[in-house]
Amino acid sequence: xxxxxxxxxxxxxxxxxxxxxxxxxxxxxxxxxxxxxxxxxxxxxxxxxxxxxxxxxxxxxxxxxxxxxxxxxxxxxxxxxxxxxxxxxxxxxxxxxxxxxxxxxxxxxxxxxxxxxxxxxxxxxxxxxxxxxxxxxxxxxxxxxxxxxxxxxxxxxxxxxxxxxxx
Numbered sequence: 001x002x003x004x005x006x007x008x009x010x011x012x013x014x015x016x017x018x019x020x021x022x023x024x025x026x027x028x029x030x031x032x033x034x035x036x037x038x039x040x041x042x043x044x045x046x047x048x049x050x051x052x053x054x055x056x057x058x059x060x061x062x063x064x065x066x067x068x069x070x071x072x073x074x075x076x077x078x079x080x081x082x083x084x085x086x087x088x089x090x091x092x093x094x095x096x097x098x099x100x101x102x103x104x105x106x107x108x109x110x111x112x113x114x115x116x117x118x119x120x121x122x123x124x125x126x127x128x129x130x131x132x133x134x135x136x137x138x139x140x141x142x143x144x145x146x147x148x149x150x151x152x153x154x155x156x157x158x159x160x161x162x163x164x165x166x167x
Contacts, residue, residue: 015098015106017091019083026095027071034099037064041100066092090114 013028043061046053067075069092098106112118
């Protein structure tokens with residue numbers, strides 16, 4: 001028996017993108033395209049941070065045509081329906097982020113309309129909400145070496161009165 005469930009039962013390889021009332025069901029790109037895209041994004045992120053990237057790494061990463069992010073049938077349907085190139089590019093970037101950073105980050109980017117400042121603000125709000133949720137959950141204190149009842153032994157630091165007679 002497998003320790004993990006079938007991955008197809010855990011991960012949804014689709015995202016549904018509504019555009020002017022019509023929902024387009026987009027499949028994640030193939031593993032080959034996805035890996036090339038991740039490599040290209042990683043090199044791009046390093047360049048954006050001002051890190052040195054040698055020519056060989058750039059060549060190995062290659063270029064990824066944004067249209068490779070789409071199932072050709074869905075892309076043709078989008079064009080037939082009059083979806084604009086800027087919208088297609090935004091969806092392709094959303095898919096790249098989905099591949100690289102996961103569905104939550106992709107949704108933040110998508111909702112921002114590509115505005116990096118707005119995406120950053122949405123990400124900060126998300127982190128703040130997660131922190132607030134984490135901070136409202138009280139943790140049980142340590143019970144190591146403690147007891148629920150008070151000890152009945154004499155108090156420390158005070159001398160006990162003698163019960164006997166004095167000599």
